[in-house]
Amino acid sequence: xxxxxxxxxxxxxxxxxxxxxxxxxxxxxxxxxxxxxxxxxxxxxxxxxxxxxxxxxxxxxxxxxxxxxxxxxxxxxxxxxxxxxxxxxxxxxxxxxxxxxxxxxxxxxxxxxxxxxxxxxxxxxxxxxxxxxxxxxxxxxxxxxxxxxxxxxxxxxxxxxxxxxxxxxxxxxxxxxxxxxxxxxxxxxxxxxxxxxxxxxxxxxxxxxxxxxxxxxxxxxxxxxxxxxxxxxxxxxxxxxxxxxxxxxxxxxx
Amino acid sequence: xxxxxxxxxxxxxxxxxxxxxxxxxxxxxxxxxxxxxxxxxxxxxxxxxxxxxxxxxxxxxxxxxxxxxxxxxxxxxxxxxxxxxxxxxxxxxxxxxxxxxxxxxxxxxxxxxxxxxxxxxxxxxxxxxxxxxxxxxxxxxxxxxxxxxxxxxxxxxxxxxxxxxxxxxxxxxxxxxxxxxxxxxxxxxxxxxxxxxxxxxxxxxxxxxxxxxxxxxxxxxxxxxxxxxxxxxxxxxxxxxxxxxxxxxxxxxx
Numbered sequence: 001x002x003x004x005x006x007x008x009x010x011x012x013x014x015x016x017x018x019x020x021x022x023x024x025x026x027x028x029x030x031x032x033x034x035x036x037x038x039x040x041x042x043x044x045x046x047x048x049x050x051x052x053x054x055x056x057x058x059x060x061x062x063x064x065x066x067x068x069x070x071x072x073x074x075x076x077x078x079x080x081x082x083x084x085x086x087x088x089x090x091x092x093x094x095x096x097x098x099x100x101x102x103x104x105x106x107x108x109x110x111x112x113x114x115x116x117x118x119x120x121x122x123x124x125x126x127x128x129x130x131x132x133x134x135x136x137x138x139x140x141x142x143x144x145x146x147x148x149x150x151x152x153x154x155x156x157x158x159x160x161x162x163x164x165x166x167x168x169x170x171x172x173x174x175x176x177x178x179x180x181x182x183x184x185x186x187x188x189x190x191x192x193x194x195x196x197x198x199x200x201x202x203x204x205x206x207x208x209x210x211x212x213x214x215x216x217x218x219x220x221x222x223x224x225x226x227x228x229x230x231x232x233x234x235x236x237x238x239x240x241x242x243x244x245x246x247x248x249x250x251x252x253x254x
Numbered sequence: 255x256x257x258x259x260x261x262x263x264x265x266x267x268x269x270x271x272x273x274x275x276x277x278x279x280x281x282x283x284x285x286x287x288x289x290x291x292x293x294x295x296x297x298x299x300x301x302x303x304x305x306x307x308x309x310x311x312x313x314x315x316x317x318x319x320x321x322x323x324x325x326x327x328x329x330x331x332x333x334x335x336x337x338x339x340x341x342x343x344x345x346x347x348x349x350x351x352x353x354x355x356x357x358x359x360x361x362x363x364x365x366x367x368x369x370x371x372x373x374x375x376x377x378x379x380x381x382x383x384x385x386x387x388x389x390x391x392x393x394x395x396x397x398x399x400x401x402x403x404x405x406x407x408x409x410x411x412x413x414x415x416x417x418x419x420x421x422x423x424x425x426x427x428x429x430x431x432x433x434x435x436x437x438x439x440x441x442x443x444x445x446x447x448x449x450x451x452x453x454x455x456x457x458x459x460x461x462x463x464x465x466x467x468x469x470x471x472x473x474x475x476x477x478x479x480x481x482x483x484x485x486x487x488x489x490x491x492x493x494x495x496x497x498x499x500x501x502x503x504x505x506x507x508x
Contacts, residue, residue, distance in 0.1 A: 010467075068469070068477050091469075091477040111449050112467050114456075122448035150445065159439045160446075162481045166432045166491070167446050168453045169468030170498045171425050176462040176505065178420045185413045191404065192414075192421050193458060194376035195365050199422045200454035202368075204447060208430040213264075213366050214423030215322070215345075223322050223345040227416045236501055237420070243497050244424045247490055251430065 001141060002059040004028045005046070006074060008036040011088050012065035013115040014123075015107075015145075016044050019063075021120065022144040028056050052077045061141060063088065063107065064097070072096040084134055086127075090161030093154045094128050105129030105138050108157055112168050124148040126157050177237050184234075209251070216248035255395060258282045258313040259300070260328060262290040265342050266319035267369040268377075269361075269399075270298050273317075275374065276398040282310050306331045315395060317342065317361065318351070326350040338388055340381075344415030347408045348382050359383030359392050362411055366422050378402040380411050431491050438488075463505070470502035 001024045005016045008031035016026050026044040031037030034050040041048035049055055055062075055078070062085040066074050071087045078085070078100035085101045087094070090108050097104035106128040111121055125142045127149060129135040135151065142149040152160065175196065182189040202211060215223040224245060231238035255278045259270045262285035270280050280298040285291030288304040295302035303309055309316075309332070316339040320328050325341045332339070332354035339355045341348070344362050351358035360382040365375055379396045381403060383389040389405065396403040406414060429450065436443040456465060469477040478499060485492035 067472060067474070069472075069474050091480055110445055112453055114465070114467070121452050124445050124448055148445065148448070150442075156439075156441065158480060159435075159484060160441055161477075162484055162495075163432045163436055163441065163443070163446060164449055165468050165470075165481065166428050166435075166495070168449050169466065169470060169502070170428055170494075171450070172453050172457075172462050172466055173470075173498060173502050173505070174420050174424055174428075175457055176466060177501070178417045179462055181420070182414075182417055185410075187410065187414055187417065188404070189417070190458075191364055191378050191402065192417060194378055194402075195418055195422050196425070196454050196457070198375050199366055199426050200450050203426075203429055203450070204444075208426050208433055211368070212423065212426055212430060213368070214419050216419075216423060216427075218321060218323075220321070220323050223415075226345055226412060227419065230412060230416055236504060240424075240497060240501055241416075241420070243494060244427060247431070247494055248423070248427050250490060251427070 001025065001061055002027045004030065004056060004059040004062045005040070005044070005065060006030045006055075006062060006078075007065035008033065008040045009065065009067070010113045010115045011109065012063070013040060014113040014117060014120065015063065015065055015088065015109065016040065016046075018120045018123065018145045020044055024141075024144070027059050030055055057081070057083070060084065061086065062101075068092050075100045084129075084137065086129075086138065090164065091158055094130060095154075098130075103129075103131065103134050105134055106154075106157065107138065107142060108152075108161075110160060110164055112164075112172075122146075122148070124150070126150055126152040126160060128153055128157065174240075177234075177240070181231075181234055181237060212248065212252070214248075216245040217252055219249065255279070255314040256281045256312065258284065258310060258316045259294070259298070259319060260284045260309075260316060260332075261319035262287065262294045263319065263321070264367045264369045265363065266317075267294060268367040268371060268374065269317065269319055269342065269363065270294065270300075272374045272377065272399045274298055278395075278398070281313055284309055311335070311337070314338065315340065316355075322346050329354045338383075338391065340383075340392065344418065345412055348384060349408075352384075357383075357385065357388050359388055360408075360411065361392065361396060362406070362415075364414060364418055366418075366426075376400075376402070378404070380404055380406040380414060382407055382411065428494075431488075431494070435485075435488055435491060466502065466506070468502075470499040471506055473503065 026046040029041035037048040068089040080101040280300040283295035291302040322343040334355040
């Protein structure tokens with residue numbers, strides 16, 4: 001398939017890479033910033049475009065991989081007739097694409113993608129389209145890129161997006177706070193890596209609810225108060241410590 | 255070395271297993287609950303004991319692997335002369351062991367250990383002792399069990415314990431909340447596993463602070479408000495969503 005990539009950020013970079021590895025042809029990369037478009041286009045063997053009027057009408061799939069807040073504005077600039085166009089945003093309805101084509105949908109990667117990724121990680125894809133034919137076509141394309149493809153409508157996709165924020169953005173933030181705390185306390189954050197990996201990996205085979213450990217679930221008030229005292233110089237972390245401890249205790253109270 | 259294990263829970267089970275695999279001899283397993291002591295002792299080729307008076311005086315190392323809140327009470331019942339005794343608690347001073355022996359210390363596993371673990375995970379060990387000779391001995395023993403052994407005094411150990419709670423207990427709780435949310439919304443939580451693993455693994459090579467993604471760091475208020483609306487039926491999760499979003503925004507504001 002011939003693809004036009006619209007966007008030059010993390011998602012555009014990784015998805016265009018994955019599509020290319022799957023044998024698809026990236027014909028153009030569009031980006032408002034000509035330098036960025038040139039850079040990504042060069043590494044995909046594609047033509048760079050920074051004027052919407054020059055976007056080819058000959059491709060099979062147009063992938064709008066821009067930030068959630070920018071999808072609607074980008075779509076409003078495109079006139080693609082009945083070419084299949086999809087966006088990659090978790091929180092945006094497919095219907096914002098109605099303005100640029102009669103055939104549209106979504107290809108949402110349920111992964112945290114970063115341009116500098118060394119390899120292509122396992123990327124579950126959630127797909128949606130406005131006609132059954134488009135959905136079938138998108139299913140075929142998605143299956144060449146990922147082994148995990150599921151159909152999800154706007155509502156379901158938004159719900160999975162919330163869940164993704166919780167398990168990835170918030171989790172990463174806890175790692176970042178712990179790293180900051182370790183550095184300021186003269187401790188080696190990397191000592192925690194085996195623990196971090198263990199906790200993330202073992203939920204493959206058991207429910208995290210059944211795997212909870214620590215002072216909160218044991219209601220070990222003595223340890224909790226020692227911890228809160230130690231965090232007095234870290235008020236942000238201290239507040240989150242209390243909020244998460246309370247949340248654990250309320251989950252297991254019932 | 256000949257070890258006596260005091261305790262029958264998760265840490266006692268996994269550390270005695272790891273010690274046995276490293277070639278040490280588990281001579282006794284003590285537990286107040288005779289049935290539990292018998293069960294763990296049987297799988298270690300050790301004698302079960304449920305009366306403190308019957309604890310052997312002939313072992314080289316006594317490992318008190320009970321919950322943080324119980325260490326002091328257990329130590330008060332033991333009379334071990336000058337035998338080396340250690341506890342495994344992150345938040346308890348080594349000095350609570352003074353009452354039972356002239357030679358004491360700590361062997362704290364910086365891992366979340368569960369009895370039903372299939373294999374022995376990578377277990378960083380933090381050690382401490384009241385004399386340089388005991389510390390050297392403990393270092394030798396610890397090195398047979400783990401490739402990552404570091405000396406950490408009471409204060410440092412408590413600080414790493416706080417950090418461990420943040421990156422493991424709190425993270426696991428976020429997984430548990432997301433799983434609950436997915437189930438109640440008819441979504442497949444396991445779709446999120448690649449994302450969870452990716453976020454946990456990539457901090458091996460980069461700082462989590464530099465890897466933050468999501469609506470909070472983008473200050474994408476539109477998506478954040480959609481998410482909060484979706485979480486209206488989940489007040490606990492909604493509150494944590496706000497607290498963590500605010501925390502992310504304040505980390506990157508400066």
